[in-house]
Amino acid sequence: MPSLSASAEPARHRRRTLTAVTAVTLLTLVAAGCSDSGSDSGSGGRTERSSQNEQDGQNTTDQTAPPSDLTSQKLDWKPCPAPSAAEGGGTAPSPLPGGTKWECASMAAPLDYAKPKGDTIDLALIRARTSDPDKRIGSLVFNFGGPGGSGVTGLPSFGKDYEKLRTRYDLVSFDPRGVGRSDPVECRNDKQLDAYYARDMTPDDSAEQKAYIDGLKWYASGCERDSGKELPHVGTVNAARDMDLMRQVLGDDKFNYFGISYGTELGGVYAHLFPKTVGHAVFDAVVDPSATTEQGSLGQAEGFQLALTNFAKDCVSRGDACQLPGSTPQEIEDFVVALLDRLDKKPITGLGGRKLTETQATNGIAQALYSKEFWPLLEQGLDEADGGNGALLLVLSDAMNGRNEKGQYSNIQAANAAVNCVDSKERFTLAQTKAKLPEFREASPVFGDFLGWSLLGCSEWPVPGQQERPDVSAPGSAPILVIGNTGDPATPFEGAQAMAKALGKGVGVELTFEGQGHGAYNSGNRCVQDAVNGYLLDNKVPKAGTVCRS
Helix, strand or coil: CCCCCCCCCCCCCCCCCCCHCCCCCHHHHHHHHHHCCCCCCCCCCCCCCCCCCCCHCCHHHCCCCCHHHHHHHCCCCCCCCCCCCCHCCCCCCCCCCCCCCEEEEEEEEEECCCCCCEEEEEEEEEEECCCCHHCCCCCEECCCCCCCCHHHHHHHHHHHCCCCHHEEEEEEEEECCCCCCCCCCCCCCCCCCHHHHHHCCCCCCCHHHHHHHHHHHHHHHHHHHHHCHHHHCCCCHHHHHHHHHHHHHHHHCCCEEEEHHHHHHHHHHHHHHHHHHHEEEEEEEECCCCHHHHHHHHHHHHHHHHHHHHHHHHHHHHHHCCCCCCCCHHHHHHHHHHHHHHHHHHCCCCCCCEEEHHHHHHHHHHHHHHCCCHHHHHHHHHHHHCCCECHHHHHHHHHHECCCCCCCCCCCCHHHHHHHHHHCCCCCCHHHHHHHHHHHHCCCCCHHHHHHHHCCCCCCCCCCCCCCCCCCCCCCCCEEEEEEEEEECCCCCHHHHHHHHHCCCCCCEEEEEEEEEEHHHHHCCCHHHHHHHHHHHCCCCCCCEEEECC
8 A cells, every 4th residue: 555644743632624635635545555345235344255166056177168269369458548437437557667558458258167158258457568578477467356356457556566576577467357347247326335335334223233134135136137147157266267268368378476365365266276377376465265254254353453453552652642542552442442332323524525424434444454554544534533524534434445536436345245245155144143243342342343244245145155165275286475464454364374274285385474454565575575576586485484574
């Protein structure tokens, strides 16, 4: 994430006003810096989820390879247009340092891999060619997470961070099926989504519980109405198959890959399906492939609570410069709980005529915990909300939900719901969910209710899921570098250990980063970047168990 600091002025409770111009700038920066989604849109409300499946009700051994007219297709690379509304809108990507321009193309893939000669779906791709063609290894394909994040907009946002890697690779990314310009899943219009994302997602009584479930039904019915044909086919196994088709179309013998967050799970599924074609692969901010939906959500509750505690410790350590009430981390956490309770009863002024609700405030807090660089924004947002101004937390929540300054939503949340719910066969009842709430509340006084109730997210989805967990075992694969961050709120550190083990002996090579935030490579830590660059550029596999410290 890019850095944007709050004022360094030490007044403990100085109120600041977020102007419309500031809000637009902040929304653009935060949205560019965070590619994952954590709001509940009918998908379990998790930023990364830990349940995937083999798509279309088929075992992967029954799938048929794409026909030759698809594997031999020629891509028509052209200058990239401005992002579509489903990708989040904005302007066409600027050239990289040195003047290299981004190119975009469309690749046809089978809608249903069980019927490879049937209907096709067009997938949007983006690339920046290598800066040194004579030393080119091949393409390096990125997935920045979600599920539901647009790679076509994500890669240019981070492009300069990967200039070292561009010395030997074409940098490539894509909008996975159902995302952005790749036949996007659509569910409801912008005005309807404003109301949907503001609704109470932590119901307190039977009436609120009914309203919550009715909202899930209403949202899911819109998805079925507008995108019903593609809903069974947008899951992770099909996306992994798309990546192997992409490898062939790009002319690469081996698939080189950099997956972040959900992208690590997508990469793990690819390695399972196509172990012999794995070249180099980096998994950063790793999803636990062994966790059930409940375990994944509970892990996130603990992870975000830990990040909030670390934020509170940092604030307290600055003495009077900390704007929040409390002389201990616990007192600051209690302040946050009390603020959310007040918002549950009475929303406050937000931005553009909208109110800040408890749900949106929780989303905004979570969004700011993705990176330590955004802790000043969180401090400012909480301070201002305490005084009745919810604009900053609302902008952070909007970034989480994919809402731009014009009030237009990308389809990140719709795609997130579609992928999550077709991947996982787990469907929780109201009684089951209520029974699990005490454990979630114990794990996190701030995020527990929110993530506990999110277990109902797929309960009304119109398409059945397939299995509880993905298979990422990849015997015969080349070594895969698996990076875990001990302070990661969205994909807790334990996920990296589980992924390395599940990939198999000699395949998963674990590297630990003792830092804060979601992910490691883009933290700027020299130790992490040297290890990754050495592996990708010079085939130097780090020693398993290597530890990098911030």
